[in-house]
Every structure is written in C-alpha cells, then in structure tokens.
Amino acid sequence: MSPFGALREQLLGAATAFADAPGALPGILSGLVDDVDRALREELEIFPVCHHSPASALAMVRRLREKQPKVIYLELCEDLQPLLDELRNCRLPVALQAFASEIDGFPPDWGPLSVVAPITEASAEYQAIAYALDTPGVELVLVDRSADHVFQWLPREPAAPAAADADDDTAGHGEEAALHGDAVGVEIGDLRPRFAELEEHLLHHGKVRHWSEWWDQYVEQPLAGADYDTYRQVMVLIGSLFRRLGPDEGDRLARDEDRERYMWTRMREHLAASDADPSQCLYVCGAFHAASRVEQFGLAAEAPAYDISPRTATRWLYGLIPSSHSAIEAQFALASGSVSIAAATWTKAVARHGVTPYRLEGQKGAGKRPGRARPAAPVPQGPVTDRLSGFLANPPALDGLDEAELLGWCVDIVRLARRNGYLASTADAIAVFETSILLAGLRNRARPTPYDFQDAAVTCIEKDVVPGRRDVRRLCEILLGGDRIGEVGYRALPPLAQDVYDRLKPLGLDLEKRTQQRALLNLDAEPELVPCSHLLWILRYLLPEDAVRPIMGTRRLGERPIQESWDLAIGRHQRSIIELGYEGVTVEQVLEQRLRRTVWAPEATAAVALAAVEDATLYLGSRRFTDELGGRAVELLAAERTVDDAPDVLRRIRRLLAHYRATEPVLPAWCEAFVTTGYAHYCTLLPTAFVDEEVGVRQVAAMLGFLSSMESLALALGCDRAQLELAVRQSHPEAPAKVALLWAAQFRLGMLPQAELRSRCDELLANPLVVPAFPLYMSGFVQALEPVPALAPFVVEVMSKAFARLPDAVLLPWLPKLITTLRDQARELVPVLVREAGRTFPAGLSSVDTWVPPWSARETPKAVAGPVPAAAGPVADLLAGHPAACDAVAVLLGCEAGWRPSVHLAGGPEHPEVADLLVRHPEAADAVAGLLDRRSASGR
Template sequence: MSAPAEGTFAALRQELQDAATAFADGPDALEGILLGIVDDVDRAVREPLEIFPVCHHSPASAIAMARRLREKQPKVVYLELCEDMAPLLTELRNCTLPVAVQSFASEIDGFPAEWAPLSVVAPVTEASAEYQAIAYALDTPGVELVLVDRSSDHVFQWEPPAGGPAEPADPDAPAADGDTALHGEAVGVDIGDLRPRFAELEEHLLRHGRVRHWSEWWHQYVELPLGDADHDTYRQVMLLIGSLFRRLAPGDPRRVRVDEDRERYMWTRMREHLASTGTDPEDCLYVCGAFHAASRVAEFGVDGADGFVIAPPSGTTWQHGLIPSSHAAIEAQFGLAGGSVSIAATVWAKNLKRTGVAPFRLAGQGGAAKSAGRTARKAVAAAAARTAAPASAADTAGDAAAADKLSGFLRRPPVLDRLDEAELLGWSVDVVHAARRNGYLASTADAIAVFETSILLAGLRDRAKPTPYDFQDAAVTCIEKDTVPGRRDVRRIVEIMMGGDRIGRVGYDALPPLARDVHDRLAPLGLPLERRGVQRALLDIAGRPELGPCSDVLWMLRHLMPHGAARPIMGERRLGERSLQESWDLALGTHQRALIELGYEGVSIEQVLEQRLRRKAYGPQATAATVLEAVEEAELYLGSRRLADELGIRALEVLSAERSVDGAPEVLRRVRRLLAYYRTSMPVLPGWVESFVATAYAHYCTLLPVAFADEDAGVRHVAAMLGFLFGMEGLALSLGCDRTQLELAVAQSHPEDPGKTALLWAAHVQLGTLTRADLRERCDGLLGNPLVLPAYPRYLSGFVHALEPVPGLADFVVEAVSNAFGRLPDPVLLPWLPSLIGTLRAGGADLAPLIIREAGRTFPGRLADLDTWVPPWRRPGADEPLVFGRPVAGPGTGGLALLADHPATCDAVAGLLGCDGAWQAAGPPAHPADVLLTRHPDTAAELAVLFAAV
C-alpha cells in the first residue's frame, strides 16, 4: 500500500469540525474527540511498520488477514500474544481447534500464596485473524513469528486478580458450567478485544441499533459491512472504532496504565527485534487489537521514544501447554453472548465460499475441511495472476485516490442485503425438526410462522435480511411459547443448528509427558480415551493380571482429577484389600484440561500424587487428621512405606502442637484403620505408629479436663477422645504409658453440659469407679426431677455418643431410651426425636448397629410375647452386666453358677491368668466353683473385671 499524502484526511477533518460546531454547545470538547479520532487513524496509517488491527474471533478480521498476508507476504509477523507462549504455537498442528495456549504456575514466588495456582490462557479458533497469522508464519519458509506482548508473569504483576474484574460480565453470556468451564479460573489474554468500556456508549449503540447485546450489534454493523471491504477500508474503519472506544473509555487510572504499558512493551520489543535483525519495517506486519492500534503513547512507532523499562519477571516457574477450548468457554470468559462464536464460525465458512479467499491452515491440523486444499490452490493461483498482471494507470491512480476510505464509508448508506429465502426457509425447516427431536410439539405451521416472524423482526429492526439473531428470536417466540419439555430450550437448539459448541482437542503428540504416560499405561484397556464422553472399562484382574497396573492408574486418577473423570462403578480399594474385578466410567477426553494441568506438576502421576500428599501434610492448615489421611493415601495408592513413615512422623509433630480436639473423631477413625492394616500386613508396628499412640494417649489425657469444660468442644469430639484413650489403652500401657494419668484426667473433669456429663458417667463405669446400679439410680433421679426433665434427652444423646468409648453400655442405652419413651411427656419427647436420629446418622457406621443389635436381643421377636415380656432391667439381678443374657458378676451366686456350668472355660481362663490348682469340694452345701473362687480371690476379681469389659 502506498503511503497516504500529508492531507489525506483533510476533507474529513473539516467535515467533522463543522459538525462539532453545529451540533455541540461549543466546538472544543466534541471537536477534540472527533478530530482526535482522525489523528489517531492518520498516525497509525502513516506508520512505516504496517499495523493490522483485528477484533477477537472476528470472521471479517480473519478474511482481511488471509487476503493481506497473500498480497503482502511479510517476512516478520509481530503478534499481540504473551511472548513466553511462543514455543507452544508449533504444537497447534497436532490439535483440533479450538484450543487455548496456557501458562500455568502451581508453585509461585513473588506473588501472594492465596493467588495460586496462576493460569493464563489465549484461545485460538480457526475463524480468527491471529490463527491465520500463526499458520502463515509457521508454514511459510523464511517467515519469522515474534510474540511481543507482556509475558504471563507480567500479566499478574500489572493486573493482580485481587483487583476484581475490569468490567461487568455480559448478562447474555452463558453460565460457567459444563463445557463453558474448560478454561477454569484462568485469566484470558484478550487478543483483539474490541468492546466499549463506556457503559452509556454501549447502551446507546444497542438501543439505536435495535439489538439486544453487543455481539449482535457487532455482527450487524461491523462484520457484515466489512466482510467484503478492501484492505484500506477495513484497516481505517477498525482503527476508527478502536480510537473511538479508547477516547470514550472511562478514566480508570489502573486500566489506562495497564493498556498504555502493554503498548509501550510491544513497541519496545518490536524495535529491539528490528535493531537486532536489521529487518526493514516495510517487510513486517504488526497484528494487534484495534484498541491498541490507535495508541497515543510516546513509544508508538519504529521511531518512537525509548526509555520504557521492562520489569524483571518474578521467581515463579511457569509451565506452558495446550488445553482444549470450546466456543462456549470463549464466550463465557470474554463476556460474549451465547452462540456468538458459533455464529462467527458459520459466517467464516460462508465468507470463504463467497469471496474465494484461501485461508491459511497449519500442515497436519486436525479437523481440516475436505475442500480446504482445493480452495487454497484456487486462491493462490488467483493471487499469482493478479501479481503477474501489469498494473494499469487507472489502478495506480485509483490507489492514490483511495487513500482516504473513511469518508466514503461513513457517507455510504447501509447496504441492504437481498433476502435469501432459500436459506431462511432451510433454517425454519431445520429448527422445527430439531425442536421435535427435543420434545416440542412443532409442525409445518410453526416453520411458516418462524419464517414470517423472522422477516417481520428484521423489518422492525431496519434490516432487509434477517440475521441469525433475528431468526433465533423468532424461533423462541413461535416454538418455545411458555414451556421447555426437554433438556434444551429453543435458543440452545438454534445455537447448535447454526454450528454448535465446537470443542477442541489436544492431540497425543502435543500432550505433556504425564498425559502421554497415562494414555500409554491405560492402552491395555483398548479404549479411545482421547474421545469426549463417558466410556465403560471392564477390568477382570483375576483373569488378566496385566490389567492390575491399569487399576492402579485409575485409582490415582480418581484421587487427582475432578469428579467424573474416572468413576468406579464396581470394585473398591481399601487398606489391605484389592478387587479382583472392577468396572469404571472414564471421561478423560472430557476432562483433558485437568489431565494436562497435572502434567505441569510432574512427569508421572506418582510424582504428582506424592507432591500433593507432602503439600497437604506440610501445609499451614495441616492437622493431625489431614496428615493421617495423607499417610493412608500413601499406603493405599502408592504403597510407599518410606513416604508413609515420613508423613507419620509429621502427624506426630502436628498432633503435639494441637490445642483443640476438633479433629479427634477423624484421628480415632484413621488410627484404628491404620492399626488394623499394619497388624495384618507387618510383623511389627512401624515405629511412628507406636510413638503416635503413646504421644496421643498422653496428649488427650492432658486435654480431657479442658475439653469437658470447653463449650466449643462438642460431645462427639469428647467421645472420640475417650474412644481413643479406652480403645488404645492396651497398646499405650504396653508402650510405657501410665493408666493413672487417665484416671486423674477423668477425676479432674467437671462438665456442665448434660451430654458431656453422661459421657463422664460412662467413663467412670468403664474405669470401675461407678457401678451400673449407681448409674441407673442417677438416671431415675433425673426422670423424677421435673426441673431436669426437659434436659433429659441431652443426657440420652450423651449416652448414645458414649457407645464410642464404652460399647459395653449398649444394653444400658437401650434401657435408658426405653425408659425415656415410657416416661417422658410428649412436649419433651417429640422435639428430641430429630436430634436422636441426627446423632445416630452422624455415627451411624459404628453406633447404630450396636443399639439395633442390642435392641433385637432385648425385645421380644413376636407380638404375642409382648404382653408377658418383662424388661431385663426389671428382673432379679438386673444390676449385674449380662453376657449372652445371663448375669456374670455381682452379689449372689449368679457368677458362681456360670463358672460351675462351664468348668473347662474357667480352667482355660485361670491358665491364661497364671493360676494353678484343681477343683475341690468344700462340703455338700458348697459348689465347686465357690471353692475355686475362695482359693483364688485375685483370679475371681480379674475374671469379674474381664467379663464386665466384655
């Protein structure tokens, strides 16, 4: 393109100045804006290094870019994209668009820890000018592609996420769920972002354009007019729009500073490259957003001022890769209307057929159209013919006179496209068919109504040809009416019909090493794991042992990836247990982004899992329960005794530093499980387990009086502490702990809460300092005291929780609950029932079976026996604990009779206790058991304690 003359826009300047004087109160403000816009366009057009302004995912920009690249054939292409993303662009040829180039950092240095992880994405679609420039530069020999925008690190240096969004989201934008969340929480690089930042201006444009949202306005008033425009017209109009939006943007100092710093950064990088390579600016092309093309910074241009200092990057290590994207994800992240990117893809395909422009496409690009090669060959031949033909004098004169294309474009009335009845009729028939498949009662009459309503809406909006948005509104009005019978509404049906939400895929060769390793290790399953959707995998590990490693990989993926990526249907994995057959639902293709981001953390899933377990154990919020969970996962998924021992020592350190009992229930549950596993799989317990039990025994003994008195400590937490102390007492005593410490801790506890009081009574019973008769007497006293009666259900809840440390009280809990149902008044009993159910549900895995089993043993099994049934606690000898329905200890001869009935059992127990002797008869009145107990009183006492514990 020839350089425009000095007075290129003189006529346009004079016209705008006259308009400002005529329509404004004074010429100063409006004249400054209008003439400033012309100055911005003039300055950009005069720049020796050609500036090519674009809009994000605009078919008009893509067509103009492809046409200009074939005409100019630049040797260097400068692209507004994070400079550290350059090495990934060559991998686009192994992907199916749309995909996004991503920079990811999980471990950060130089930023606040709460920002982690950091993620920046730049989505790429085929209908974008950026992709055309990338494909041209990478597949054309001798052409260099240079990314000149700030690095991913500078994105967060200049725009911290704590600052919030720069502008409100579009109300018509889709919600970020499903496929719209493919980008996660990443910060989007808005290449070619072009949207008014002045809310009143956007509202004015939408109202006078008779459109609902910005995407529709852009389609109607920019895309369609510029779709067939020549290069000069396209370029000057885009510069005009960019300058207008820039000058009318609100004066947010932070946003203005970031925009200007980005422009200084890009021009500094371009001048550095030109100086180092000696490239002629005439052989270069600068592709950037129209908003940045109309820049007024001093560093603008190849002859701009120097002196902008680029800050050094932080110490954060960035990982780069490609992740799948989708039209819906792009719309959600950049605030576009739902379906706008799909409509842009459809317009792009139509423009290619209409104009004959051959798009650039990376060699080997996935998802290539069948006719792309033929179209490219035709366009190249046409371009060669135009180049070979000599330029006529008329053409040369036309180039000189056509430098100012803005004046003609602004004066030209809108071109009214001819109504394409065949196209509109096809849309109407297709949408009715699609609606009927989705449950709508649509008919031919509805197709006719959609056809006519589309024309009517276009006429009301001053359009001769209905746009896809007009057709969408007409379809909603005529078909959907007031109900949506199926999963999709009519608006979504139209979006799918217009091209759908195209979802990209990253090819195997472009995946990080971890993702490729996962695919290789799951290859024995024989499933196309790269496909989207759910696939069922059946693993007969007993019949095919080679599937065992696949099972290990799947269980680790289930732990590391989002829910639904790997979901077990049959089979489970517990400590010491492995399933012989498993069934899985796999959706690795749908969750490809999560699998790729795992590759940023390590080279294998074992390494990533070990890093995450260490991070969980050594994190600032780590508790003893979470560290024990990490120990269990290390044994379960990795089988790493070394890592388990290291994390176990860490659990001991964390427990010693804790001063609350919030994690006691989880600690108890996991310690029990780990003890059972180690006792069955190892000859001796690991050293850290013994140290943990001994330390926890002393630790909980110290905290027990405080927990009983603390209002913030719940009954469940205190019950878990007692459960640990009583359940681990044997092991703790064998490791050198002193039982006196527990007795003193219980004696020093003085709770005020009724539930904790019941727990304390249960602890005294377990220690032998309180008999069952005394406990029953206390409960009867509570039921007989009208002042305490409303609080009695809380005592019962405490007794239910007491089954955790003292499971032998199950029969007494059944007795207490039965007495409550019989004696409590309804105003007290009925409000307590929900809390009883909630208590049983919270501890249902352990507590409810004890109560149900004991109740089944206590109550009669038939209704006819109920009239003659006497509760066991009202029978003679009810104060004695029962074993198999018989009293085993207490006053009288009940215990002696039991011993006499089973002399072999008595001899075996006596041998275990180290007692020797024989049965002797002491006279006719004496029973042999009485003689034995008389000779060995210590044995009798130990035996009574043993039976009481059972």
C-alpha cells in the first residue's frame, strides 16, 4: 500500500471542494503524489537537486556520509568525464567546456560550437565529484547526453544554437557575465515554472520581485535543515508540479524526455557491464527529471533501450574555462546577485549545521581543507514514509532576527557606499536597519533576508542619484559575497596557454592576476625581451582588444622597435587564451590557420588576401606561407568582377612592394604576377567603371592609381601600354567627377595637352549652367592626384581661378558644397593640395599685394596697328555690316567707347578694341572665316 494514500485522498477532496469543474485538477494533484511515490520506490536511489542550491549541497553532503555509495551517476555530459580530475588545479567557480571550431554535420552558421557546465562549491554536483574523486573505490559516471548530442537535438533553424536552447537565457550582468561567451549552458536541475502565469502567481502571493528570491524564501530556507526523506519528497514534488503545469512546449519537452531516456539507458548499460549493486548506487539528477514519466524510467522498466544516435564527425576539444557568479546568472537567467547570495548562504549553513563539506585535494582558493570525517558504516535506506503531509500542513520553523548580522550589514554597506561617492552617514545605517525589519514584516517574514536588506539599502542610501559606476544594489552584492571569479590552474591549462605563460616569464609579471599590469620593454638594452615583444604582438592580433594593449610602440613593415610599453590583462581574459588552445599547440600555428581560413573563405577578396600577406609577414616571417597567401591573392584578383576594394588593394600592394624592394634582392614571383594580373584586370574594367553609377570616384581613381604607379613594372614584365590607352579612349563618363578623372588620365597619357585642359576648365567656369556642379569636377581633379601627382599645381590654379572670378552671389552658396564634397570624396588627398598651395601662394601678407599668380604672369601682347591679315577680311566686313552686335558685346565686356576712326579695318568702321582683339586671337578669326567660306561654297 502506498504511504501517500492519505495525502492523495486529502488532495482529491480539496480539488473536489474548490475546483469549479473537477476534471483536470484531481488528475494533476493525484499525479503529483504518484510521481513522488514512483521516484522514491525506484530500486536505484534518485537524488533530486536544484542548480547551485545550498540546500541541495547540504543534503548531498549528509547523504554521502550516510550512504557512502560506490557508484554515483551524475547528470552531466558524458564526454566531459576526463576533465573532472583537473578541477583540483582550479579556483572555483570554473566551467567544463566542450568546443568545436571545425564542424561537420551541423549548419555552418552555428560554428564555433561551445557547451559549458559551470561548477561552484555550493552545488550538489561538486560535492558528489569531490567525494567520488577523493574516496578510494568510488566510481563516478556521467550519464547525460554528449556535447555532440546537445547540438544534434537542437532545431535546425537559422538562429544561433545558443538562442535555440532553453537553458541559455541571458541577461546583462556586467563584464564578467561574458566569461561563457555565447556557449550553450548545461545545468543540473533547472527548477523554474515553465508556465508564465504560474510564476507570476507565485511571485505576487509570495510578495517577492523575482524567482530567485521566491526560491530562497520558500524552498531553500525551509529545506536547509530538513531531513533527507523530507528533502527528497519536496524536491520531487516541485519537479512534478512544474512538469505537469508546464505548457505543451513541443521540442523542449521532447528534448527533456530524450535526455531522460538517454540517462536511464546509460545507467542500465553500466550496471550490466560492471555488475554493480544498485543499492550501493546513487543517481544525481535535476528534480524535473526525477519526476520523469518516460517508459525507460527505472531499472525494472520493460521498455526497450533507447536508440542513441551516433555522434557526428565534428572534432570536439575539451577544457576548463574560468567562470563567475555573474556569468552563471546570465547563462541561466537568474537574478543578479542570486548566486553570490547562495554562496553566502552555503557558508553560513555549513557553520550553523556543523556539516563538513567535501573538497578536492589540492583545491585552489578554498583556504585550509577541512579534515576528512571518519568513515562510518553505511546507513541503509529505510522504508518510504510520508513526510510531505507534515511539511505541507505545518509552517516552517522560522529563524528569529539575527540583530548582530543585520547590524554588520548596515554598517558595512554605509562604509562601502561612502567609498563609492555616496553621502551616507550613521543615520542611513539606522534607516537601513529599521527599513529591513519593516520590509520583512510586510512580506510575512520573521527575519530580513538579503533581498530585504538590498531593497532597504537602495531606498535609504541611493535615493534617486547614482554618483559612480556602481549602484547600491551592486554594492550589496559585493558586501554579501561579491562576484567570485574562478581561475584555471597552470596544470589544467592546454599546452598553448602554458606556452604563453612560459614565454612571457621574462617580463617578471604575475600573469594570473586579473588586474591590469604595465610591462615596459627596452629592447635595445634587453634584447632577450624581443621574443616577448613578438609574442605580445601576436596575442594582440588574436585576443580581445583590452587583453593586450600597446601604449607605446608600433608593428609595421620595415620598422624595428626600440622601446615598447604594454597594458596586460591576460588573467582577465584567460578564457580567450584557453580557447586558442583548442585551435593549435602554439599561437603561431593558430595565427597561420586563421589566416589560411580567411583567404580561402567564400567571401574572401584580393584586399583581404593582401592584408593576410601583410600580417603573415609581420607576425610569422615565413616566406613559404606568404607566397601561398600571395598566390591566393592573385587568384582572387583575377576572379573579381567589381572594383569596390580597389583603394585598399592599391594601398596594400604599394606597401608590400616597397617592403620587398627594401629587404629582398628580387620581388617574389607572386608580386610580379599580381602586378601583371592587376594591370590587365583594371584595364579591362576601366571603361565599365567610368560609366557605372554604382562605382564611386574613389574606386576609379584607385584603378587609375594602380595603372599609373605600376606601369613601369608592368611594362617591364611584358604588359602592353596600348591596352591602357585603348581603355581610356573607350571611356565616356557622364558624371562630372569622373569626367575630370578622365581628363586627368588623358593628360597623364599625353592625349590632352595642359593648355587644352586649362581651356576646358575656363569654359566650365564661364558657363553659368555648369558652375553649380563645379565642386564635383574639383572632387574629380583632387582624386586624380592619386594617379597623376603632377597635376597638383594645375588643381591649385583651377581652384584659385574659381575663387577669383566667381561673384559672391555664386561663390557663397557654392563654397559649402565644395567643402563637403572634398571631405566626403577626397579627404586623404586634401593635404596634398594644401601643401601645393603653400608652395604657390606667398608666405606673408606683405607679399600679397605684389604677388602675381604663375598662371597669369606672362606678358600681355600689345595691340599691333596695321592691316589685319587677309583671312580676317570677311570678319571685318561682317563687323562693319552689323555694328549693333559689336556694341552689345562691348557693353557686356564693360567697354563704353563707341565707334571712332582710329585704325582702319579692311575699309570698314574703325574700332580699336575690336582690332586689338582680332590681332591677339587670330585663331577665332580664322575659324569664322573658314565657316563663311564653306557657307559660300554651299550656296547659302
């Protein structure tokens, strides 16, 4: 007969009395009792736990000392088993990690894959691990799904894998919250209502703000001093309640049930292979899984074993990474400070109940290891009795007010607040004390909890002002335990991380510290530090920006450092260094692999490959590897159909060519191939780029810059200059800036004399319809300084003429557009223009009045009296026959003098200005004369 029969009848009676439609509720309540009865009657003892729960850890310590099991089955990824012994070389909290950068069998956008399982001292799983590893004859078996199966069971959606798993809800908890990165978290005992309305109901009636506070008030505190049977029954009941009242969650519930089938299958396989006695075994799992209803539940289940799918071909790497309380809170969506409060509760409970916790031999950061308790005879498990009825019917025995503890908190928070800029005083400490008691009374609590104290401190000290970067709630978390941050010991580090620490020893710094340290390197006086400098630059490339930060010194092609200064925070970024160890044995190998992956990626471009060549030259110095990357750059350039990266390509290939010419007797073969390929490639794309609206002026200017600056080398290597001339002749741009670029290219190739170019610019300034677009022409000319540096004096001349000739009504609206256009399109070339202007214009104000621009310094020829050349005869006749037109032109030019006889022009009226004009510019007269001759010949 079930020991819970009376409780079941009582719950069914309550359901019938209070439910409006007694149908589903009786089934749920009776199912809760059935789940508890089923879990406790199982031959293999089930120990239900909650993640990072001090009550679970206390119950675990007590049960391990009583039962002394020989085999412990632990709900943790089975492939993490080899890492457990390395915990003794670490300072908790740390996280077990499985990492895969090269994935096979998963969507490519999921990579890299990462699974973490954080471990704290105030957790039941750590107590079980410490007991099993340090007790002779005890076997610890991890039975949960492998890291590969964690991702196999995720839905194949475009979203990132971490976002698809239900265990990894994150929140912002500061810098240390990022210690786990975007890894998927695996925990033992995820006890939180999956029914939003149920959680809201519990929080409202419990008069608490968040779930962590409700759990601490109504589960942790009552179960801290409860006996083992009561603890088990309550935890299974809670797990069953959340399971039965959860919504139909589809994939998540199916994954939970698959995990349970997986674990029971692994335990059966181990029992069959080892012939272990189930009565001497202990199965540690989350309370949610203890109330499982899958057909494989229990050793006596008749259902067939679960068919476990094979792992994929993904290569997994394993290690330990540092963790922190805030990282655990962010990973599993816990309230900020809840894990720190749990750690403080654990310390207090251990001292109050006289429990000696288990701790791994040699554990770092744990103080003096407690003496091992004398082993006692195992206590057999007694018959199952009903402890739930008494626990649910009677209120828990509440502790009285601990005035000494609360006074200590109040005094310490005021002292801490004053250090952080708050104007706190003794009166505030008294106010916090009284408000804490008041809040506890309003919430039906016999003694203030840390959460009541936090609320009181925020109300009385912070008010509405936060003077510094820490608010009072954060100060309370620091006071009550702080955000403890773990550390992976040297022996538990991968070979790469150990190599980094060993190679940086000459610096004389304690790199394990989490504080920022300054390293000063005088490389001339201490040449033995040159390898350290080289390693620091590689770490600067591979690690986050604030891990290794240069204060003084640079790393460029052709430069040799003399002195360097670094800010190092390697201890703070230990996780990043550890994950580098998953990619290779040394940092040089990791860098080589990353550069190779970069240039062979589908989205790689020639500019990306040239950047990789430069990085390989700076950090690796391997000629074979740089030749490989350079060959890939040639392939990518030949395959490109756009010129978006032309500026970057030009800048990088110029720098590399200058470096090789200064350090090598001959250019590498890939450099010569890149120049010849680029010359032909850009000549082919030039006509299209000139007319394509999506191609910017900078790109076209960079193409011309490549063709002009590499021309001599390309011609020496066998290229044909006619290809460039043909490409320029085929270019017919319409955009003003590109038109100016084309004129500059024609000038560079000798197709356009400078006199004609000057004439065209003068025509642009004289045309009122073109003047508003003149800044665009100027932008093109300034961009042309890249391929045609000799054009700088002419650009200064054109801009000076614009400022001299344009009236203020045109110049003032035009000037802002000119400035913004040059800033947006030719920012880096404006200094070239400024330097040229500095050489052209006078250096002092005293010289301005007498200064004559170089372009107008030529002597104006005087008017020549005498007969006009014969070719100008028809023009003179035309002017004499139509004097009104001449008068209008004279007025437009500002000449008010009328016709007067002074110089005879071919028998017509005399006009000295016209005669002088014809003498100075005979070309115009010749052209008009030719036009008149053709009209006469055609009969018009």
